Amino acid sequence: MKLLLLNACLLILIEDGEAWGWWSSKVTMTICQNQKLTLHCSGGKVIKVHYANYGRTSYHICPRGTLLTDDCEGHNTKKIVKRKCNGRRRCRLRATNAIYGNPCRGTTKYLEVKFSCVEPRDDDRKRFLKEAEN
Template identity: 30%
Template sequence: MNRVRGPQCPLVREASCASSPQRFLSFCLDSIGAERIRYTTEYTCEGRELNISCPENYQIHLVRANYGRLSIGICNDFGRLDWSVNCMSYKSFLIMQDRCAHKSSCGTHVSSSLFGDPCPGTLKYLEMQYHCVLGEYHLREAYLRIW
């Protein structure tokens, strides 16, 4: 478990993050008012399976999703530097919202056939930030301001 600062956990001074070579996970704590909110950012490389789940009686509430590439360091085993890092599929959020919102778990094969190919020739990944909430709880508007 590494301690990190910065863009992986915006508005958070410090967070714990765990990672593996092809799949990255970061757990971040944010506070808005008196509430402590735990959200998860998961990165799944193109061609791999995304599977996320929440504890029993909890549901997935999607905060943010992007299929493309915004960082050269994620899903880049060979250290390529010639890929676009301003690459976004604008329908990513709607697709993942449809597949995952208000469910206890969801999964999908991460590929351009699902999301489109916003940057041909660049290996892409799905970045998904979500929050597990109890029952029918709905996120407040203030929570959405973290992105």
């Protein structure tokens, strides 16, 4: 388990591929290809995705594997991650070609997500009630 205290209003707890958040500022989480990550917001807050990319924009992140390029971005990644996570208290992500496509063949990729925990909107509250019924 890793505990990171970045400043007085930002606390991240990372354990076994899960990120728990008690913050309102933006946080970037990265997982290497074929890994899983669960994002959580506590205190009644929900996830708001600001950026997401499945590909490679740095040789320094997830440096193992085949690194043919660092100029590779998945075009639909943000839309897919927003649909899966926005307005939810928790969402599970997997960094795989099966979900996001293969934007740079032959290169090991990673999923990078920038998000924050925000107060839910009315339509988010309705979704929570509907999910709780099922």
